Amino acid sequence: MTLQALVTPALSESAPQTLQDNPRALVDEVWQIVNNEFVDRGFNRVDWQEKRQELLSGDYVNSKQAYKAIRQALKELGDPYTRFLAPEDFSVLTSQTSGELSGVGVRLAVDKRTSSLYVVDTVKNSPAMEAGIKSGDRIIRINDKPAALMTIEQAQEEIKGEVGTQISLQLSRKDKGVFQVNLTRAQIEIASVNYSVKQEDNLKVGYIRLDEFSSHAAEQMKEAISDLGKQKVTGYVLDLRGNPGGLLFASVDIARMFLKQGEIVSTIDRRGGDRHFSANGTALTDLPLVILVNEGSASASEILTGALKENARATVVGTTTYGKGTVQSVHSLSDGSGLAVTIARYYPPSGTDINHKGIKPDVYLDLSMEEQLQFKNEPDIMGSNADPQYKRAITVLKTHPSAKFVRPEPKPVGLRWENLRETMKEENPRWQSSPKPETR
Template identity: 65%
Template sequence: MSPHLLCLRPLVAALVFGLGLGTALRPALSAPNVINPDSPTLATPKDKDSGVSDNVTLLENSPKAVVDEVWQLVNQQFVDKDFNHSNWLSKRQELLGRNYQDNAEAYRQIGRILKDLNDPYTRFLSPEEFAILSSQTSGEASGVGIRVLMDKRSSDLVVVDVMRGTPALKAGIRPGDRIVRINGQPAALMSLEQATEAIQGEIGTELSLQLSRPKSGVFSVTLKRENIEIDSVTYNVKEEGELRVGYIRLDEFSSHSAEQMEKAITELNKSRISGYVLDLRGNPGGLLLSSIDIARLWLNRGEIVSTIDRRGGDRHFSANGRSLTDLPLVVLVNERSASASEILAGALKEQGRATVVGTATYGKGTVQSVNTLSDGSGLAVTIARYYPPSGTDINRKGISPDIHLDISNDTKLQFRNDPELMATEIDPQYQRAISVLRQHRHSLGLPPAKDLGIGLLEPSQL
């Protein structure tokens, strides 16, 4: 299985895909350990254009098997049929002519030849890195259903979210609880990454936590790890003077993100809100189809994105007339909004559906296919380039916001130390979004919410 991925994603423990953008705006998740998709059979030369005859016998579990799989996948899929002026044919002969003591040596050589493609997104992933990426894009992981942060002032490990229907919620764990011990070991002696690793584990195994709660003291729980659906969408109603704002934060584009976004919009629509703020700041991307499905929840008509592969194949993806709301929308972006985030922001901006506020996005205009290799490692290969509705090439340029507004370094540091401060009175980008919604409301000639008596009405209901 080779999902199409648009991602510029760093990991808590290891960098697997894209460049090193930080994760400080996202709480660490007590998860990720998943079973990889079924490995494909060992690749053999099938591309008539390759000019390569298979005269090499590859032995099962031999490092050369993985080396040749990588070569074959790049040869068949890479977006540039000239391989960025690299003599790709000679690379196979060079790689298979070597003797490898172990997989680690083979991995180093694979990384070396992939650099010759001059494409940072075509990357080899070790089994450990591939397992983490698989967990992130699947939107599922083994765990108990809590999100944790390190309190910068006290160095305590604090529960910041408890997911619905999970072992943690059933055991009575609440946001604000402080973790004292993990499986008998003092949490105070662990880094955030070490604590996350200690909390995660195999499905069905037990986890012992000792926690403290103000006015309740110290208590202990024993939980059984389950397969957890990770919430990539968080939302709530914010009272901003005369406005009731539906605030939605999207952390990544996983396989469950579209259904979670649909639920968020549906629930917020019931709250008689007057407009939406969609926060894509720091969102590194994810699955291509997830970005398209989410765009369709906001757009009723018009093109969303087009992709072009190495053979010139041109695919167009458009709205399908099933948007859930036509209320005013502001999208927040920054320089760490990448890939799938740029598809969504670009479509909403260019189709006139949303006002985009923030700074220029990262500028990653390519699509990757992620492939499982026979030893559990993986390979991400750039297979296509994508373009917003205007056809503009955003690679290394990004999406320019309608309203350019940066955040001071001091404020960014505050957000890194406490992500809960985002979308509050100290967040200038969010406050500007509120101003845009307020202007939109005034342009419609609507009275303040408190004067309507029966709540806010959508424009289609007026």
């Protein structure tokens, strides 16, 4: 989903009592926002004024009934992205788009052999890292509750909580045995960008995986490109597979990091207002670039893909993208719930309407059912030689006209045979070379 950074503030404690406690007032609050912002001025042929009278005539005993009426009214607009979010769902959404959550900074996984929970890694400068929790640590108990009985989702819910509150984790480590740490929850910046250098024969590749376009995604991408540049990569693979989108401006900012010139995206609102976003001369790299996409690459992912593909800046590999060509504004409502409203449609540089159509890759390569199942069970194989789409991206990079090849640095295995041979010749001119020794 592409979410425009237009979040209205929650009402203060001095807000009128009717707005905070009256379900009918909440219903009208939603109606007013849709009336003022919804992209389709015809409201999908719904008489929106009449709909208001219908909604306000309802007898709502509690918020649950009001929520049901709101959802039904929004459904009639025929737009799946204009939707109401109960307080708990709105909290999850705001965490995703802000790129932050309240917790201790651990990423969890399940060991397929033992079904036990373990720590995959810890977030930099998080309470977990500062407490010395390491990748591979087994989680035995969370707040004295057995972790063996929890799913990952249940464990994550147990770990989350208000900033400043306490949590205890009982862990096990091979060289340490069972131990306990007490942590204070903090506001954690979620890593939207993960990257690494991969030596593919004589090509040094910067592999970047972007999970979502959060408010921190652009700064994290800038850091990734800068670090990979210092490591002298000769090309990039940008993995957007399964990326559902996020903030519109994050996608524009990231496009500008790869694109020296050209249009990125344009948006048209209900009044016909046309906004254009273009490169601004702040590109960080001009090295060859391949983008990986699939049917789960949506919205902001499609903005970035469309901009770089249509400006001939990148080759796109994978399958056709999701096809979501709309922009939403997100509002915080008076009772802590939320509302996302479609306020505009967006178009790539060519002006093509991608809604419900998606973006077709330059190199189409689908995964078999077996490969998709393997990805689900072993997500770490993404971006490896066991990943067919990644392998095809490497092939594309190798055949790129401006591809630069770097001979891989030799692995440090002690004194190399060639150096030893030359040394022996210098010390003993009569020494004759013999076959290289075996390495076992």
